[in-house]
Amino acid sequence: MDNSKLGSGEKLLLAALNLIAEKGYNGVTTLEIATAAGLSEKTLFRHFGSKQKLLEAAFDRYHYAEEMKKLFSEKLVWDLEEDLLLVSKTYHEIMNRNRKMIQISFKEESQLPGFRERTHRHPLQLLDILTNYFITMAEKGKIIPVDPEAHAFAFMMMHFGAFMNDLDSHKYYASISLEPFIQNSVKIFARALKP
């Protein structure tokens, strides 16, 4: 990343985001963050006042916050495979965009109450959308009419697991890259839900 053209505030936020995601809030010093940003520690405090406020600012600045409801009511085409593909790709897009924030929210959960909830708000919306989607698809007779919420949950859990597994560069399970995994997950559910 080339941060040379960013303002000092931005440089500090980015450095903080990366380091805290890696080592945890308590595992990183303000001096380290400032140095990584190519600035002096003093500048850090002049900008943010305290380490805690720096973290909060980083969160506010970098967590992805976009409405999805409309997006979906427009894009869904009521073809199971195509729509599942859209949902899972959107899911991974959101999660990857929030990658660092999610890492932080997992590590600093006790110190930063409410963080986890915020990083999971958008994925949660997707779960909701998918559940309603399954219900409607069942009404249309395009999938079996049982357990729509359970199936939506299972689908999301599968992708949540894959994302988590990949979080620190997929080295703990056999590394299967994302794209074929998504394709396969869609096929599994398409076969399972076919009436």
Add this chain to the structure above:
Amino acid sequence: MDNSKLGSGEKLLLAALNLIAEKGYNGVTTLEIATAAGLSEKTLFRHFGSKQKLLEAAFDRYHYAEEMKKLFSEKLVWDLEEDLLLVSKTYHEIMNRNRKMIQISFKEESQLPGFRERTHRHPLQLLDILTNYFITMAEKGKIIPVDPEAHAFAFMMMHFGAFMNDLDSHKYYASISLEPFIQNSVKIFARALKP
């Protein structure tokens, strides 16, 4: 938990395990741990020498280390639903037994290299077993003969996701309790893999 009959060492290990899982290694002080164990800080150092060694001792003591290969070659009955049920239940059993250690390995990854790998060794074995199981099942003509490793991976990811979601008392997605989730996951794969 009633720890009153445990030796001092055990009390300290348990207290350390719980507190570090909750607040992270750097988020907890030796005094806190000792107090939680009902002992003095001095006793902690007399037993373990340093904070770091305490953590390592806790890991060695409490991470689940059992061979599974034999277990499975004995228990598999080559009925898809029944065997998937066994695999997923075994998986969640292992993961829950290692719950705290897994939390720690996620939070302290940078500080404790190799931890994550160790906590994931046994689940990895399961993935291996499941892959081979699918291959054999395909040879027997009991499931479709495509992508056995991808399907095994997908199955494990689904349960990994569910476990992770549940790690801090399932409050970030709609809470669906474990047992029905397992049942449903098995049904999905049974339908998807049926020839």
Add this chain to the structure above:
DNA sequence: GTATTGTCAGTCAGTACTGACAGTCTATTT
């Protein structure tokens, strides 16, 4: 009597955070 633990006082290093002062860069004014 031996082993284990508590108390207490204290050391030492690290770390968040501050104040005073000086330097630099940019834009505006003259």
Add this chain to the structure above:
DNA sequence: AAATAGACTGTCAGTACTGACTGACAATAC
């Protein structure tokens, strides 16, 4: 072109506190 002002940054010395860790001694328990 030169001067000036204002915003931003670096340096450095220092404060205040925390937290890992120690040593000496006393108390308790088996």
